[in-house]
Amino acid sequence: MKINAKGLHYRELNREIKDALNKGEKKVELSGINGQRFIGAGLKSNAEISVEGVPGNDLGVFMNGLTIRVNNNCQDGAGNTMNSGKITIHGDAGDVIGYAMRNGKILVKGNVGYRVGIHMKEYKENRPAIVIGGSAGDFLGEYMAGGIIVVLNLNNDFDSDYIGTGMHAGTIYIRGKVDERKVGEGVETKKAGNIKEILPLLKEFCEEFGLDFEKISNSEFTMLSAKSTRPYGELYCY
Amino acid sequence: MNDFKTNANWTASVISDIKKQAETGGMLLTGMGNPSPYPNYWDRILLDASQVTNPSIDPLREPMELRTFLGRKSSKLEKETYPQLELSTPIMFSAMSYGSISLNTCKSLAMAATDSGIYWNTGEGGLHKDLYKYANRAIVQVASGRFGVHEEYLRAGAAIEIKVGQGAKPGIGGHLPGEKVSKEISETRMIPEGTDAISPAPHHDIYSIEDLRQLIYALKEATDYEKPVIVKIAAVHNSAAIASGMVRAGADIIALDGFRGGTGATPMIVRNHTGIPIELALASVDQRLRDEGIRNDASVVVAGGFRSSADIIKAIALGADSVYIASSALIAVGCTMCQKCYTGKCAWGITTQDPELVKRINPEIAKKRLNNLIRAWSLEIKEVLGSMGINAVESLRGNKERLRGIGLNETELKILGIKHAGE
Numbered sequence: 001m002k003i004n005a006k007g008l009h010y011r012e013l014n015r016e017i018k019d020a021l022n023k024g025e026k027k028v029e030l031s032g033i034n035g036q037r038f039i040g041a042g043l044k045s046n047a048e049i050s051v052e053g054v055p056g057n058d059l060g061v062f063m064n065g066l067t068i069r070v071n072n073n074c075q076d077g078a079g080n081t082m083n084s085g086k087i088t089i090h091g092d093a094g095d096v097i098g099y100a101m102r103n104g105k106i107l108v109k110g111n112v113g114y115r116v117g118i119h120m121k122e123y124k125e126n127r128p129a130i131v132i133g134g135s136a137g138d139f140l141g142e143y144m145a146g147g148i149i150v151v152l153n154l155n156n157d158f159d160s161d162y163i164g165t166g167m168h169a170g171t172i173y174i175r176g177k178v179d180e181r182k183v184g185e186g187v188e189t190k191k192a193g194n195i196k197e198i199l200p201l202l203k204e205f206c207e208e209f210g211l212d213f214e215k216i217s218n219s220e221f222t223m224l225s226a227k228s229t230r231p232y233g234e235l236y237c238y
Numbered sequence: 239m240n241d242f243k244t245n246a247n248w249t250a251s252v253i254s255d256i257k258k259q260a261e262t263g264g265m266l267l268t269g270m271g272n273p274s275p276y277p278n279y280w281d282r283i284l285l286d287a288s289q290v291t292n293p294s295i296d297p298l299r300e301p302m303e304l305r306t307f308l309g310r311k312s313s314k315l316e317k318e319t320y321p322q323l324e325l326s327t328p329i330m331f332s333a334m335s336y337g338s339i340s341l342n343t344c345k346s347l348a349m350a351a352t353d354s355g356i357y358w359n360t361g362e363g364g365l366h367k368d369l370y371k372y373a374n375r376a377i378v379q380v381a382s383g384r385f386g387v388h389e390e391y392l393r394a395g396a397a398i399e400i401k402v403g404q405g406a407k408p409g410i411g412g413h414l415p416g417e418k419v420s421k422e423i424s425e426t427r428m429i430p431e432g433t434d435a436i437s438p439a440p441h442h443d444i445y446s447i448e449d450l451r452q453l454i455y456a457l458k459e460a461t462d463y464e465k466p467v468i469v470k471i472a473a474v475h476n477s478a479a480i481a482s483g484m485v486r487a488g489a490d491i492i493a494l495d496g497f498r499g500g501t502g503a504t505p506m507i508v509r510n511h512t513g514i515p516i517e518l519a520l521a522s523v524d525q526r527l528r529d530e531g532i533r534n535d536a537s538v539v540v541a542g543g544f545r546s547s548a549d550i551i552k553a554i555a556l557g558a559d560s561v562y563i564a565s566s567a568l569i570a571v572g573c574t575m576c577q578k579c580y581t582g583k584c585a586w587g588i589t590t591q592d593p594e595l596v597k598r599i600n601p602e603i604a605k606k607r608l609n610n611l612i613r614a615w616s617l618e619i620k621e622v623l624g625s626m627g628i629n630a631v632e633s634l635r636g637n638k639e640r641l642r643g644i645g646l647n648e649t650e651l652k653i654l655g656i657k658h659a660g661e
C-alpha cells in the first residue's frame with residue numbers, strides 16, 4: 001500500500017500507517033516524507049515500511065518488530081528505545097541513533113552524529129546492533145550496557161572523541177586503528193583477534209548497500225569493551 | 239560513638255561520617271528524605287474556618303466531593319477533549335520502583351491503589367508480570383535508563399510519567415547496584431542479572447524544552463493520545479520557569495517533587511543540600527502558570543514529604559490538584575524511618591530484595607493498612623472542607639484566601655501568596 005505524505009502532519013500520517021497495518025497490510029510505501037517525526041512510533045508489527053524522503057526525529061521510536069527502510073538521510077533519534085525490528089538508512093543519520101535500544105538492528109550507510117548507541121542494552125536473547133558505514137560523532141556508545149556497535153569508517157575519517165564513556169557492557173568494533181586518548185575512561189581498547197561475531201552483520205550490511213564484503217571483513221578492527229560491569233561499584237561508602 | 243568529644247558543630251554524625259570517608263574514600267550514601275531541620279512551611283501555615291456569615295457544613299450529613307480529575311482541561315474554544323485520570327481522593331502513591339522496594343511492597347501499593355480508586359506509580363523499574371493486572375491503576379514511568387520501557391508497558395498504564403528529576407536527588411541519575419539485580423528484577427527491567435542498572439543524570443534525548451516536547455509527543459503517538467503524559471521534576475530554584483516550559487511542551491500533568499522527598503539511595507551531599515521546599519515551589523509554579531494563562535492546560539501534582547492530611551489540604555489551597563505520597567505510605571506498611579534503605583537490608587521487608595526479609599510484608603495486610611490511611615486522610619480532608627463551608631475539594635484549589643502564615647517574613651508570604659495571620 002502506498003501513502004503520499006506530502007503535507008501530512010505526523011499525527012495523520014501515523015494514523016494512516018496504523019490503519020493500513022490494522023487492515024493486515026504487510027508493506028507500506030511512504031512517499032513525499034519531509035521531516036515528519038515519530039514514524040512508526042510504538043508499533044508492534046512485522047510489516048515493512050519504506051520511506052522516500054527525509055524522516056524527522058524519533059523514526060521508529062518504541063517500535064517493536066517493524067522493518068523500516070529509508071532511501072535518504074534521516075534526522076535525530078532513529079530507533080529510540082526500540083524493542084525489536086530493523087531500520088536501514090541509505091544516507092546519513094543524526095544524533096542519538098538507537099538510544100536505549102534493546103534489540104533489533106540499525107544499519108546506516110553514511111555518517112552518524114553524536115551519542116549514537118547511547119545506553120543501548122542487551123537482555124537474554126536480545127542483542128541490539130548498530131552498523132555505521134562512515135564515521136560517528138563524539139560520545140559513540142556512551143553508557144553502553146550491551147549490544148554491538150560497528151563503525152566501518154569507509155572514508156577513513158573517523159574522529160570520534162570520548163568513545164564509550166561510561167560503558168559497562170557490550171562491544172564496539174571500529175575498522176582501523178583508534179587513538180586510545182579518544183576512548184573513555186574504563187574502556188579497554190585492543191586489536192580485535194577475530195571478528196566472528198560481527199561477520200553476519202557485515203554480510204547483511206554489504207548486501208544491503210552493495211559493498212565488498214570480502215574486503216571489509218578482511219580489514220583490521222579495533223575492539224572496545226568495558227573493563228568492568230560495575231563502573232560505579234567503588235564510588236560510595238556504606 | 240561515645241568516645242567522640244562532640245559539640246554543637248562537631249556532632250557525632252559529622253565525626254563518624256568523616257571517619258567513614260577517611261576509611262573508604264567513597265561518597266556517603268543515604269536513604270529516605272532530607273532529615274535536616276530546614277523550615278517546614280506547612281507548619282507555619284494555618285487554615286481558615288467559617289463562622290457566622292458563611293456557615294460550615296457537616297460532612298456526615300452532606301455530600302462532600304473529593305473526586306479529582308487530572309489532565310489537561312479543554313478551554314471553551316476547543317472541541318477536543320483530553321484524557322483524564324480519575325481519583326476518588328486527591329492522593330496518589332508516588333514512584334517507587336521494583337528494585338528499590340520489594341515486590342511485596344509494590345503489590346501492596348498496587349492493590350491499595352486499585353481498592354481506593356487512586357493510582358500507584360511503577361517508578362523506573364518496569365512493570366513486573368504479576369503487576370500487569372493492576373496496570374489500569376498504574377502510572378508507568380519513563381526515566382533516562384528506559385528500563386523495562388517497551389510498547390506493551392506504555393500501553394498498559396493509565397498514564398505515562400517522564401521522570402526528569404526526583405526531590406531527593408535533583409540533577410543526578412539513579413543507580414541500582416548489580417548485587418540487587420536479581421533474576422526477577424532483571425526480567426522486569428530487561429537487563430542482564432548482576433549488572434549495574436544505571437540511569438544517566440539527564441535523558442540524552444532531552445536537552446531542551448523542545449526536546450521534552452518531542453519525548454512527550456513520541457509517547458502520545460505510541461499510545462494513540464489515550465493517556466495523559468506527566469512530567470516530573472525536582473523542585474529547584476527556577477522551577478516556575480521550567481514548569482511553564484513543561485506545560486507548553488505538552489505535559490498534561492506536571493509533578494513537582496520537593497527536597498524532603500524520599501529515595502531508596504542517594505548521595506547524602508545531594509539529598510541534604512539540593513533543591514527547595516515543595517511549599518515554595520508549588521506556590522511559585524501555580525502563580526506563574528496563572529499569570530501566563532496556562533494553568534488549565536495541565537494539572538499540578540506535588541510530592542516531597544507529605545506527612546498528614548493537613549499538609550495535603552494546605553497544598554491544595556496553595557494550588558495543587560493532587561499530592562503524591564511515598565514515605566508516609568511506607569510508614570503505613572511498617573517503615574520506621576531508620577533511613578538505612580540504601581543498605582538493601584530493610585528489616586521491614588520494604589527496601590530489600592532478600593527473600594527472607596521480603597516475606598515480612600504480607601501484601602493483604604499491608605494493602606489494608608494503606609487503604610485505611612487513604613480513608614482516614616480523606617475523612618479528615620472532608621472534615622476540614624466542611625469547617626470551611628466548602629463541599630468540594632475543587633473549590634479549595636488555589637484558594638489562598640483560606641490560608642494564613644504564622645511567623646513568616648514578608649518575602650516568604652509573598653512567594654506563598656498568602657497573608658499573615660491576623661491580616
Ligand code: SF4
Pocket residue numbers: 269270568572573574575576577578579580583584585586587588589
Ligand atoms: S524501615 Fe526500611 S524503608 Fe523504612 S527507612 Fe528503614 S530501611 Fe528504609
